[in-house]
Amino acid sequence: MDFRDSPEEAEFRKRLRAWVAENNPGLPVSSTDDEYWARQAEWHTALYDAGFFGLSWPSRYGGHDLPPVFEVILDEELAAAGAPPRPSLGYLVQGIATHASDAVKDRFLPGLISGRERWCQGFSEPDAGSDLASLRTTATLDGNEYVINGHKIWTSYSDVADWCFLLARTDPGVPKHKGLSAFAVPMHQPGVEQRPLRMINGITKEFGQVLFDGARVPAKNMIGEPGEGWRIAMTIVSHEREPGEVGYVARYAKTVKDLEKAVRTDPGAFRRDQREGVAWAYVQAEMLRLHVRRRLSERLDGLDHGPGGSIDKLLMTWVEQTVGTAALSVAGSDAVIDGDVVALKIYLYSRAQSVMGGTSQIQKNIIATRILGLPAA
């Protein structure tokens, strides 16, 4: 066991720190401002071009083949510099890398990792949220293309996406989990309609709805085999639930740092419960940072797509909501006098963490039955 950087890690950290100091775009806290989402692509390509993105992914596709713990260093340095977190794409990369043919991997992974081609994830539907397998979007074979019809929702970055990682029903005649397939669907075509969503904190650029009305996708863009969609989706969501894969640790650490700074200017001006809330947010954020170090170290023994991500997701949710609550508390009356105060937006956004990527209740069901081995309800 060694928490210290190896010589290679230390060298990397030094190089990264120097680069971030020069290239921090000074974006507003992600999750609070549309400007962040508008300029995220710029940040992604800047990180990638400097050699600081896709650290643990295969070099064949533009990654760097580094051990997973380098992702921790990236998150820590971004947080320390107050820079934006790395774009959250790891779960799509894992989904394609694990299940797709070499041809599909060669075609799509480089653009996904470099940020030159932008992606969204079309899983949830208005009537298929927690019960994802009941989704109704269809993909019907027509010659060497599939024709897509359906309605997707909570599709992050759909309005700027070039491709959608779409889950659709290809076989309505088999049980619901077995009739699904996954596709890389081009978003720039006539049968795709965008409908933005405005979230409770006012942001409009992160989440969207997409209507597919006769959109077409070449059959060769299928990811994995026909009927493999559910298995692929489970790989993706298991990683979408891992803080080490989505890089949120940097976002929480940055907020905690800002809160500590605010209190330090005049500690006596804050009530005991406000200060204690910030101290507890620090404890929680540190726990998650160390938990990610542990999880990414464990990956040196081999990658696991199992239910453990549900534990990580719940821990991450508690951290985000603890930090959000502390931000609201420290802001005091400002957060209600002025609806544009960042702390209010951080707090309101934090409420979504216990829903997105599978609700906390779904995570607890998974932990109870698949990790603790309790009998199914």
Add this chain to the structure above:
Amino acid sequence: MDTRYTPEQAELRRTAHQLARELGPRTVADLDDGKRTRRLSEAVRDAGWLELRHEGADGGPLASGVEAAIIAEALGTAVADVSFAGPVLAAELARRAGASPIDGAVVGFSPDLVDVAVVSGPATTASIYAVDCAAEGTAAAYILVPEGDDYRLAHVQVDGASNSADLTRPIRRLPGGAPLLPVPDQSRLLTRADLDSWATLGLTLTSADLVGLMRGVLDLTVAYACERRQYGVPIGSFQAVQHLLAEARCLMEGAFSVTLYPSWAVDELAPDEARGAGRVAKAYCARAARAVCETAVQVHGGMGNTWDCIVHVYLRRALLSSRWFGDDGEQLQQLQRTRLGMTHGLS
């Protein structure tokens, strides 16, 4: 950076868990089985675990904080009623003072159980508490005597009875007026930095004990939820019960992750930085363990509230491990001081 146990540490962990499981109490009645407790304490002694922090050939401890935390967690998992952290923490103080440890010695604490007792003058003036010591006979408890900016090690003889809330580890009180006895062979004074490092080990071992308690009580409770039937089905099939246990599992995993860091840091980072890591771990573990043990009592229902159900043995031990070296409230207060610049008015 690699937070995994080495193969040797993983093997130690297996051995420690096996020993604790075999010789620890399975029932409340087992706590009174003197033959078993003697075997347990001999096994811990024979394994050399009480000497982990004795001086090695290089002047440092024989084993790192990681090994010590592995044992503490294993003993917590089985609510093993044997002295471990008490003697190990005493040996840590003795080594830092360049003294050979007195056999069976523990550390004497001030009444808040947060700090080692500091005594000026020839005799104690307030009560001193010897935590995790032998239950009977006399025992030596180390205390500190100020000398300039540093401290000299001394000891007192403790012989009172224990009425600890923790049914597995005694706390014996020594009333004021006890004479200070010298520790003649010490070759160094203890500095603030020594005490920071020592406290980090205390925060680590109590946190690791709490992680073990969570692990052990959760295993018991999951097994009970699978076996106990109401409405014709196991209560573990009810979502309300499942969600409580799922939350408990998450808290245990987070507590384990956060405790690894100070267990390593105690020997590797600057003393104040390591102590900060220990405070974070302890704050998290104290809150988590309380929640997990309370869930365990709840899921055991009426039986969980009876003396003969072993779950309260876990809860009671968690109360002591939380309080010893400071609970979550204490750690958060100290973090406010170190991170938020609260130098006064901390009330």
